[in-house]
Amino acid sequence: MMKLTLLLTASIAGVSAFAPTSQVTTSRTQLNAADLETLRGVGPETGGKVFDPMELAQWAPLDHLRKAELANGRSAMLATVGWSFPQLWTFKGPVDTTDPIDAFFKSDAQWWAQFILICAVGEGIKYRGEVEGKSFTGEIDKEACVDWSGRWAKMDDTQKEDIAMKELKNGRLAMIGMAGYISSVLIAGSVPALS
Structure with a gap:
């Protein structure tokens, strides 16, 4: 528990070192304002606005933020399934143990090596696809970077847009769910449904 707290504190403290100057922030905000529309x-669950609860669009390019999201x-x-x-x-x-945070620290080196290898392969596939002009962000006019089923190429634009929107919204829901799972372990009673 102490290691996790120290890791989070160090991460938060290190972020401020990379904050851009106010001049760069102003120009990026003006550049992103039109793109945000x-x-x-954007949907009813976001109040008809772009989902940017921490207002990160003023600090980084939108395409980078979308890829990260x-x-x-x-x-x-995947983590929600792994947690449940x-x-x-x-x-x-x-x-x-069934406590995922405790299990995180009890995992041996062999598991970590496999995890890092799988992540590296996934990132390599994404990088190669991006170099080849493919998309992994659901762009309608591009070939999908990874299309295991072969269905993406057979869909029309409306179906592609629908699938991309579902993936985005389900990913947001999963991120919020994982925040709830983690807070329920770190702060006892913070999520009544999970206690």
């Missing part, structure tokens, strides 16, 4: 993801949303969707699975089915193994 056409960005996918989708990558984190996809990771959160041990709560429903228990099995004997090297990690003997």
Whole structure:
């Protein structure tokens, strides 16, 4: 628990070192203001506005933020399954806890090596696809970077837009869900449904 607290504190403290100057912030905000109106993801659940609760659009390019949002949303969707699975089915193994944060620190080096390798392969596939002009952000006019089923190429533009919007919204929901899971472990009673 102490290691996690120190890690989070160090991460937050280090972020301020990379904050851009106010002059750069002003020009980026003006550049992004027009782009924000056409960005996918505006809906009734966001109050008809772009989903930017921490106002990060003033600090970074929108395409970078969208890629990060989708990558984190996809990771959160997998993490939600990974968090829930041990709560429903228990099995004997090297990690003997159902607490995911405790399991995180009990995992051995072999697991971490496999995890890093899988992440590296995934990032390599995304990078190669981007160099080849493919998309992993759901751009309608581009070929998908990864299309395991082969369905993306057969869809019309309306279906592609619908799938891309669903992925974006489900990723956002998963990120919020993971925040709830983590806070329920770190702050006892903070999420009544999970206590």
